[in-house]
Amino acid sequence: MERKLNIALIQTKLHWEDPDANKAMFEEKMVDISSDVDLIVLPEMFSTGFTMFPNGLGPSEGKRTLEWMQQMALKKDTAILGSTVFMEGNKNYNRLFFVYPNGEFKSYDKRHTFTLAGENKVYESGSEKVIxxxxxxxxxxxxxxxxxxxxxxxxxxxxxxxxYVANWPKPRIAAWDVLLKARAIENMCYCVGVNRTGLDESGYQYPGHSAVYDALGGQLVYSEKEEVLYALLDKESLEKTRNKLRFLDDRDVFILK
Structure with a gap:
C-alpha cells in the first residue's frame, strides 16, 4: 500500500464579506482538480476574507459554509480543509473544519487570535489542539x-x-516564509502553508507565498500568483528521514496550561 497524500492548495483573492461569491469561485476552481487529489486546502476565512464584523453576516453563515464544504467533499470525493467565521450561541469563532470525503468532520478553533487587528475582541480563542x-x-x-x-x-x-491556513499580509511575509520552514525542520514533518492573494477592504495586500516544506526544510512547492498548487507527501520518505535523524527523540517534555 502506497502511503502518499496528494494535496491541492488553492491560492486566490477573496471577495470581501461575500460568502456566495467566494463559494462559487472556489467551486469553479475545484472543477479542474483531478480525482486523485486526497485533500484540498483553502485559505483562512475563505468565505469572507479576514473580517472583524462577523455579526453582519448572520448567525447561520458558518453552518452554511460547513454544509457547502460537506457537499463539495462528497462531490469531489476528497477531504477539504479551511477556516470560516462561525457563531455558536452568542460567541464567534475563527473555526477550521477538516471535512472528510464522506461529509464527517473535525474542527479546530484558532488558539492565537490576532490582537494587532483586534481579533481577540471579536472572536473567542480556542483551547484544544486537534490531530x-x-x-x-x-x-x-x-x-x-x-x-x-x-x-x-x-x-x-x-x-x-x-x-497553516492564513490571510498573511505583504509587510510581514518574510516572517511567514521563514517560520513555515522552521516549523517543518523543528517538528520533523511536512509543513503546508496556504495564504491568499489580492487586496482586502482594509487596504492590506496579500502576496500568496503558499508553500510546502519537507522535514529537512526543503521546499516542494511555492507560488506568488493566483493558482492551484499541488504537492505529493510521502510517508515512507518522512519515516526514513526521522529514523535516520532521530531529533524528535530529544524533545523537551512540557505541559501547556
Whole structure:
C-alpha cells in the first residue's frame, strides 16, 4: 500500500464579506482538480476574507459554509480543509473544519487570535489542539497567527503534517516564509502553508507565498500568483528521514496550561 497524500492548495483573492461569491469561485476552481487529489486546502476565512464584523453576516453563515464544504467533499470525493467565521450561541469563532470525503468532520478553533487587528475582541480563542487521522497520515491543522507560536505547534503527538491556513499580509511575509520552514525542520514533518492573494477592504495586500516544506526544510512547492498548487507527501520518505535523524527523540517534555 502506497502511503502518499496528494494535496491541492488553492491560492486566490477573496471577495470581501461575500460568502456566495467566494463559494462559487472556489467551486469553479475545484472543477479542474483531478480525482486523485486526497485533500484540498483553502485559505483562512475563505468565505469572507479576514473580517472583524462577523455579526453582519448572520448567525447561520458558518453552518452554511460547513454544509457547502460537506457537499463539495462528497462531490469531489476528497477531504477539504479551511477556516470560516462561525457563531455558536452568542460567541464567534475563527473555526477550521477538516471535512472528510464522506461529509464527517473535525474542527479546530484558532488558539492565537490576532490582537494587532483586534481579533481577540471579536472572536473567542480556542483551547484544544486537534490531530486528524487521514489516509495513513496524522495531520495537525492550525490558523495564521498560530504560526508565530512554536510551543503550540510542537510535535508531541508524532504528527506527520502541519498545515497553516492564513490571510498573511505583504509587510510581514518574510516572517511567514521563514517560520513555515522552521516549523517543518523543528517538528520533523511536512509543513503546508496556504495564504491568499489580492487586496482586502482594509487596504492590506496579500502576496500568496503558499508553500510546502519537507522535514529537512526543503521546499516542494511555492507560488506568488493566483493558482492551484499541488504537492505529493510521502510517508515512507518522512519515516526514513526521522529514523535516520532521530531529533524528535530529544524533545523537551512540557505541559501547556
Amino acid at each position: 486528524v487521522d487521514y489516509e495513513g497520515f496524522k495531520i495537525c491543522p492550525l490558523i495564521c497567527y498560530d504560526l508565530r507560536f512554536p510551543v503550540w505547534a510542537r510535535n508531541v503527538e508524532d504528527y506527520d503534517v502541519l498545515i
